[in-house]
Amino acid sequence: MCLGIPGQIVEITDPARMAAMAEVSGVRREVNVACVAEGPLEGLIGQWALIHVGFAMSLIDEEEAAKTLDALRDLGEAQEALEQMAAGDAALEGRA
Amino acid sequence: MKFASEFRDPKLAKALLAEIAKLADQIGASKEKPVHIMEICGGHTHSIFRYGLDKLIHEGVEFIHGPGCPVCVLPRARVDECIEIAQKEGVIFCTFGDAMRVPGSKLSLLQAKAEGADVRMVYSPLDALEIARRNPAREVVFFGLGFETTTPSTALAIQAAAREGLTNFSVFCNHITVPEPIKALLDDPHMCLDGFIGPGHVSMVIGIHPYDFIAQYYGKPIVVAGFEPTDLLQSVLMVLRQIAEGAARVENQYARVVPEHGNKVSIAAIEDVYEKRPSFEWRGLGEIDASGLRIRTSYRAFDAEEKFAIGYAGVRAVVEEAEGCACGAVMTGRMKPPACPQFGKGCTPEMPLGALMVSSEGACAAYWQYGGARAAE
Ligand code: SF4
Numbered sequence: 001m002c003l004g005i006p007g008q009i010v011e012i013t014d015p016a017r018m019a020a021m022a023e024v025s026g027v028r029r030e031v032n033v034a035c036v037a038e039g040p041l042e043g044l045i046g047q048w049a050l051i052h053v054g055f056a057m058s059l060i061d062e063e064e065a066a067k068t069l070d071a072l073r074d075l076g077e078a079q080e081a082l083e084q085m086a087a088g089d090a091a092l093e094g095r096a
Numbered sequence: 097m098k099f100a101s102e103f104r105d106p107k108l109a110k111a112l113l114a115e116i117a118k119l120a121d122q123i124g125a126s127k128e129k130p131v132h133i134m135e136i137c138g139g140h141t142h143s144i145f146r147y148g149l150d151k152l153i154h155e156g157v158e159f160i161h162g163p164g165c166p167v168c169v170l171p172r173a174r175v176d177e178c179i180e181i182a183q184k185e186g187v188i189f190c191t192f193g194d195a196m197r198v199p200g201s202k203l204s205l206l207q208a209k210a211e212g213a214d215v216r217m218v219y220s221p222l223d224a225l226e227i228a229r230r231n232p233a234r235e236v237v238f239f240g241l242g243f244e245t246t247t248p249s250t251a252l253a254i255q256a257a258a259r260e261g262l263t264n265f266s267v268f269c270n271h272i273t274v275p276e277p278i279k280a281l282l283d284d285p286h287m288c289l290d291g292f293i294g295p296g297h298v299s300m301v302i303g304i305h306p307y308d309f310i311a312q313y314y315g316k317p318i319v320v321a322g323f324e325p326t327d328l329l330q331s332v333l334m335v336l337r338q339i340a341e342g343a344a345r346v347e348n349q350y351a352r353v354v355p356e357h358g359n360k361v362s363i364a365a366i367e368d369v370y371e372k373r374p375s376f377e378w379r380g381l382g383e384i385d386a387s388g389l390r391i392r393t394s395y396r397a398f399d400a401e402e403k404f405a406i407g408y409a410g411v412r413a414v415v416e417e418a419e420g421c422a423c424g425a426v427m428t429g430r431m432k433p434p435a436c437p438q439f440g441k442g443c444t445p446e447m448p449l450g451a452l453m454v455s456s457e458g459a460c461a462a463y464w465q466y467g468g469a470r471a472a473e
Contacts, residue, residue: 003139003323004245004297017256032222034252035361050300050353053192054220055249057362058300058353071324074146080456081219084193088219091190092226 004052005072005081006065009033009044020044022051025069025078029085031056054088105326109152112329117154119336125156132158132288133335134281134429136274137295138165138457139323145466147325157332160429161462163277163381164295166242167194167455168427170270171379173415175200177407178268181237181400182213188231190224191239193217198451201415221253221267228257228265237400240267245297247271247389248362251369254391254398268400268407269391272376274298275306276387281428282314289429291335293328294320296350301366303358304346311344322350369395373408379417379451380424423450426459433463440464 007022007029018034020041029051033041036049036056048065049056060068072078125131135141141161144150150159163169175198182189182205189205196206196217209215218224221238228236240250250267257265274295281287294307299320310318317338321331331349338345348354369392376388390408391399401409417423421443422436433439433452443449445464452458 029219030222032249032252034365035248035359037361050297052297053246053249054222055252057245057248057297057359060353064352067324077456084217084219087193087217088223091216091218091223092230094216 003072003077004050004057005078006048006060006068007031007051007056008048008065009046009056011045012041015041020056022049022056024051024085025082027082027085029054108326109329112326112333113152113154116157116329116333116336119333119340120154120156123336123340125154127155130156130158131290131336131339132160133291133293133332134160134162134289135293135321135328136162136164136278137293137298138168138455138459139297140164140293140295140321140328141459142457142462143323143325143328145462148466149325149328153329153332157336160289161426161459162292162429163281163378163427164243164274164298165427165452165455165457165459166246166270166272167198168423168451168458169272169277169378169381170195170198170241170451171377171415172199172201172417173377173413174270174407175204176202176413176415178239179203179205179208179213180406181268181404182208182215184235184404186234187214188227188234188236189213189215189239190218190221190227190236191215192219192241194455194457195239195241197448197454199418199448221250225253225257225262225265228262229260232264234264235403236265238265238267240269240271242270243272243274243295243298244301244366245295247370248301248359248365251362251365254369254395255365257398258395263397266398266400266403267391269370269389271370271389272378272387273389274302275309276384277378277381278307278310280381280384280387282310282316284428286430287428289316290339291316292318293331293335294318294346296320296322296327296354299348299350299354299358301359301362303356304348304354305357307346311346315344317344317347319347319349320354322353368392380427418449421449423452426452433460436460
């Protein structure tokens with residue numbers, strides 16, 4: 001919950017809601033980018049961010065992202081984050 | 097050495113360990129008289145165990161595990177309150193998975209779900225918001241949980257709900273803050289702490305200055321740290337250097353993620369939505385002044401405590417902690433998990449007595465998972 005996971009922002013999906021699509025370890029997930037949006041939202045495309053509970057909280061460089069992902073895989077946290085995202089999707093449909 | 101191969105940079109780790117040993121000797125730290133360094137954050141506790149840093153490090157350096165696991169510090173009374181909400185007619189109760197197995201005085205959320213409550217595990221408060229949009233006839237309550245790292249997420253979710261005029265979404269707010277419990281620990285005459293490893297991701301939100309009092313008022317060093325093993329070792333080294341110099345400063349080892357002044361948008365959202373509670377109950381620590389947040393009256397419509405007249409907005413039950421459990425002592429670093437009489441006996445991950453055994457950031461879970469199970473045998 002507190003470690004967060006790096007994801008790459010690939011598309012702005014709803015500027016009014018500050019929503020963007022991020023790719024996290026091969027999985028796509030909508031995230032909120034309000035906390036990292038300083039200039040135009042398009043500028044975020046291609047950038048890496050630490051994502052905490054669905055919010056991009058801090059921009060990081062690609063190398064840092066790769067290192068962090070490695071560490072999270074080691075700790076078993078990367079898998080856990082992906083499972084939580086899947087659980088969240090299931091909850092939307094009342095399947096949880 | 098099994099652990100060494102797991103460092104991403106074993107050479108650097110070895111050099112850091114050697115440097116730490118040299119300094120520890122220099123300041124006269126020994127097995128009998130160790131320096132006590134508290135890692136505040138449960139994520140750090142897990143890294144320390146995962147990589148066996150407590151074993152690799154000079155024997156004069158002892159890690160004291162701090163209260164930085166937001167699930168672990170929830171008292172049973174609070175879990176009971178959230179189950180009471182979850183069991184109400186028409187409620188969809190959304191929670192992070194971490195909180196599902198935390199035992200209340202009778203049930204956990206998982207057990208309440210098995211008994212028919214509509215409890216759903218979500219990844220983000222935004223999932224709960226979406227569930228509220230799709231189920232206008234149901235009351236959707238999100239279990240707002242965590243330190244400053246996750247507080248902005250529920251604040252932003254509440255702001256969005258207000259903008260959209262959602263009337264069936266509320267948050268059961270259990271957000272807590274790091275500085276106040278640290279102050280409580282430092283005021284405790286039984287604690288002897290020589291320095292702190294500061295939480296990385298909390299600081300990403302609030303910056304490093306909220307810890308100034310630790311250095312200035314209490315005269316203890318604190319270094320905000322990242323989560324990789326070499327981050328932690330480097331931070332220990334930075335703490336030891338300060339001790340050797342007789343200095344006390346707030347330093348930032350994790351500057352690649354933590355800005356000195358934190359994240360502006362997050363801080364603004366927190367301030368807009370939340371205010372400090374007069375006090376908040378912590379498992380094992382009791383009520384601590386100003387250590388929790390509540391939803392401001394301007395957002396009262398989104399406050400589950402107000403909506404259901406529960407918790408601090410209702411009449412709170414007095415709930416004792418489980419008999420024989422040492423959660424409080426473990427959480428404040430006064431006791432190591434294996435010393436708890438219940439560890440591995442009355443309390444295991446399958447049959448937990450305390451939250452520290454089930455949260456992914458709990459100290460007991462860390463001991464259990466990475467060799468603590470052996471210690472119990
Ligand atoms: S072993 Fe169980 S009862 Fe003992 S401190 Fe840990 S969580 Fe609490």
